[in-house]
Every structure is written in structure tokens, then in C-alpha cells.
Amino acid sequence: MTQSRQAKNSEGCLSLIFKLFGLFGDEDTATSLPYRRRDSILTAPEREFYLVLLKALEDKAMVIPKVGLQDVFFITDKEKYQTARNRIAQRHVDFLICENHTLRPLFAIELDDRSHNEATHQKRDAFKNLVFEAALLPLIRVPVKHKFDVDALQKLLTPHFDQAEKTDVPPVCPNHKIPMVRKTARHGDFKGKDFWSCPNYPTCKELINIE
Ligand SMILES: [Zn+2]
Structure with a gap:
């Protein structure tokens, strides 16, 4: 098999793969595609x-x-x-x-x-x-x-x-290694006080009080 033949074969293979994934068809050229630039991205x-x-x-x-x-x-x-x-x-x-x-x-x-x-x-x-x-x-x-x-x-x-x-940068939950969320206590001794809570609450009970 000549080199050009080989190249053609692998090219055909590649475009077949592209076609399978719907990336582009044979007939596509820049001028045939129905995309035009908008005057603005805003209305x-x-x-x-x-x-x-x-x-x-x-x-x-x-x-x-x-x-x-x-x-x-x-x-x-x-x-x-x-x-x-x-x-x-x-x-x-x-x-x-x-x-x-x-x-x-x-x-x-x-x-x-x-x-x-x-x-x-x-x-x-x-x-x-x-x-x-x-x-x-x-x-x-x-x-x-x-x-x-x-x-x-x-x-x-x-x-x-x-x-x-x-708004502070949230601390990270020691258990889950994800940013905690800021909440306000609704009742109890700390009513009205803000604290950091794990987003996985109530599964995760980690919390950090905010002074
Ligand atoms: Zn957690």
C-alpha cells in the first residue's frame, strides 16, 4: 500500500468516526453552514x-x-x-x-x-x-x-x-472537603447568630460559629 493510499484510508476512517458522532458531514463547508453573527448578543x-x-x-x-x-x-x-x-x-x-x-x-x-x-x-x-x-x-x-x-x-x-x-470565603467541611454554607440559627441559645454549616446537613453535623 502506498503512503498516499494509507493516508486516504486513515482519513476515511477518521471522517467515518466523525460522522458516527455527528461532528460534521461530508457536505459541510463554512459557506454552506447556516450560522451568521448576531448584531449583538443582547436584545x-x-x-x-x-x-x-x-x-x-x-x-x-x-x-x-x-x-x-x-x-x-x-x-x-x-x-x-x-x-x-x-x-x-x-x-x-x-x-x-x-x-x-x-x-x-x-x-x-x-x-x-x-x-x-x-x-x-x-x-x-x-x-x-x-x-x-x-x-x-x-x-x-x-x-x-x-x-x-x-x-x-x-x-x-x-x-x-x-x-x-x-460575604466571607466559606470554610471547608473537614469531613467532606467542600465549602460550607452560611446559615442563621432560627432558635435555641444561638438564635439570630450566623454560623457555617456543611451542605450535607443533617447527615453531616459539622458547624463553625461566626463571631
Ligand atoms: Zn460535611
Whole structure:
């Protein structure tokens, strides 16, 4: 077998493998594929809000639009991993506000348009709210308006900034080697006091009191 013949054979083999996995067909060329660049990754109302948001933040933080929830959250429970992962797959948040250099998430903003009043949307929104609550990441819902106001937005965001500054880096559970979550005691001698708890509570009883 000549070298070129060999090369052709292995090429054929490779493209067969690609075809099996649906990576590309023989007929694909850049011009035949139906993908074109959007004028913006944001819709017109999103873009309008984004510009006001940039002004309101005054370079204090980075705005990242349309972030997948899988990139924002990690999953603490190994047994529920796949289910938990599937529940946030294909979901995103409109704007994630991150610390400038570390890109540590500080809080997130959802622009709520009229579709959010529909029942299916409300159910999805409620689940998303819970995901953010579980991870102690504030999610601010802003109704879409014709005109966004820089001052009003600043007033809305400032408390969340202050809160994010105060949020410490969580300690790691000595048993599970995963970040602990901050909770507030609801009753007992320590009522109202904050403490760190293992995400696997009540299976894991590890806790660290916060002074
Ligand atoms: Zn633990």
C-alpha cells in the first residue's frame, strides 16, 4: 500500500468516526453552514438596560451577560449530582455581576418582561430563585421598563454590593472537603447568630460559629 493510499484510508476512517458522532458531514463547508453573527448578543431592551447598568456600576464590577448557571454554581451533593446538574443545564441568568479581577460572582440580575407573568415562567422563575438562594447569591429581578434610570438602579444595587463585600470565603467541611454554607440559627441559645454549616446537613453535623 502506498503512503498516499494509507493516508486516504486513515482519513476515511477518521471522517467515518466523525460522522458516527455527528461532528460534521461530508457536505459541510463554512459557506454552506447556516450560522451568521448576531448584531449583538443582547436584545434591544437588554442592551438598553446593559448601558444603564454599566453607568450605575461605575467600573466597580464586571458585567457578564447570559451566563450559564452551570458556570455560576457547583454541586455539593455527589449523590444528587446528575439530577442537580440537569436541573440547571440549559439555563442562564441575564446579567452576572462579578468582582473585577477574580470574576467572583457578587450578585445577578434578571430582566423580567411580560412573559414572566405566565404560569410556566413563574414556576421556572421560582426554581431559579431557590437555586440562587441555596448558593447565597443574590438575584435581583428588574421589570423591563421603557426607560431605565441610573440613579434608581444604583440605589437598588448598592445594598447588594455592601452585602457581597461582607460575604466571607466559606470554610471547608473537614469531613467532606467542600465549602460550607452560611446559615442563621432560627432558635435555641444561638438564635439570630450566623454560623457555617456543611451542605450535607443533617447527615453531616459539622458547624463553625461566626463571631
Ligand atoms: Zn460535611
